[in-house]
Amino acid sequence: MAQVIFLRYIPGDTLLHRMDGRLKLLCLLLLSVAAGLASEWQHYLALLGVAVSALAAAKLPVWALLRDWRFFAVMAALILVANAFFIPGDPVPFFPFAAVSRQGLVAGLRFAGRLLLAVMICSVVMGTTPLARLRDALEWCLRPVPLVPAARVAMMMNLTFVFVSVIMDNYVEMVCAQKSRCVESCKNPLKRIKYLVLPLLTQTMMRTDEIVYALEARCYSEVRTPASFGTCRADWLVAGVCLGVLAFVILW
Numbered sequence: 643m644a645q646v647i648f649l650r651y652i653p654g655d656t657l658l659h660r661m662d663g664r665l666k667l668l669c670l671l672l673l674s675v676a677a678g679l680a681s682e683w684q685h686y687l688a689l690l691g692v693a694v695s696a697l698a699a700a701k702l703p704v705w706a707l708l709r710d711w712r713f714f715a716v717m718a719a720l721i722l723v724a725n726a727f728f729i730p731g732d733p734v735p736f737f738p739f740a741a742v743s744r745q746g747l748v749a750g751l752r753f754a755g756r757l758l759l760a761v762m763i764c765s766v767v768m769g770t771t772p773l774a775r776l777r778d779a780l781e782w783c784l785r786p787v788p789l790v791p792a793a794r795v796a797m798m799m800n801l802t803f804v805f806v807s808v809i810m811d812n813y814v815e816m817v818c819a820q821k822s823r824c825v826e827s828c829k830n831p832l833k834r835i836k837y838l839v840l841p842l843l844t845q846t847m848m849r850t851d852e853i854v855y856a857l858e859a860r861c862y863s864e865v866r867t868p869a870s871f872g873t874c875r876a877d878w879l880v881a882g883v884c885l886g887v888l889a890f891v892i893l894w
Contacts, residue, residue: 666767816845
């Protein structure tokens, strides 16, 4: 069974693996804002260059990530088609479908590009940051905010990413089990969905109970020793590059 590595930490000893989690969250915020504000092809080219460089610097398994990005690629294609056909505008010259508008095609490409860039950036951040370090960094960032339980929110985000990985692994495992039992030969799509959804929900609930019991057995408390952080020049250099990309997108 091929393991799903999307949104999962992959151990390594690279610059991005050693980077301070607080600055990594800052870079994620800066690049996400830049992707949301991008409107010209130069913006997308700059963001794509940063994302590809980060993937290469982190030494992540690109082919395995591409396999896990198929769902988002299909979603981006659907967004592109929907915008191209349903947004009115000028027809595209020499295009075989007369209903496709130039404005809709441009809007669809923009939304699809933003989605794929966000997926790539999140994959780099999650692939190079352990969940415990990400939780500590998020708690440190939320601590000065009044009326916000920083430890509770950080733990909830941590458990969310844990359950996403668990659900994806269970889904792949059940799909392989159904193929081995020739469930795909069933012509009724509702039965096929039932055979997949119900066991997936059951496994997820059982895993939830196991995590709750484990936390209770270890006397989990929100009062714990604050984590220690450390930065270096390389961390600030990476943050400066992300800030420069955002400035380029705003000022171009």
